[in-house]
Amino acid sequence: MIERRQCTRIKIDLPVEVQQGGSVWKQRLIDISLIGVATDQPDVWDAQYNEPFTLLIQLDDGDELELHAYLQHVEAGRLGFSVQHVDRENIEPLRALLEAHVDDPGIIAEEISRLDS
Secondary structure: OOOHHHOOOEEOOOEEEEEEOOEEEEEEEEEEOOOEEEEEOOOOOOOOOOOOEEEEEEOOOOOEEEEEEEEEEEEOOEEEEEEEEOOHHHHHHHHHHHHOOOOOOHHHHHHHHHHHO
16 A cells, blocks of 8 residues: 555645535645645535545646545645545546646656556
């Protein structure tokens, strides 16, 4: 299992819709990695902490990145999510997003290969 700190986190400001059941919160992405996402915290936050969330991140090219995650922490107006699984349709957009914001895109490919092992 890959450790949290072994994945590159990139700071990026994009719109993200956080969904759980019938609830939807419009938020802003703070940072993202292969295994985690941080968003700002909405004014009204009445989520079920132990239930899964769907995060829909609006990419600059108009596409949407869908991630499934669990809330790990709430602190200082910030929500930290742990990504449980990235399906085949979303791994390439996630890879492209991360690679576009690092000096060496090979780092992201290496992290993905560690996740697969």
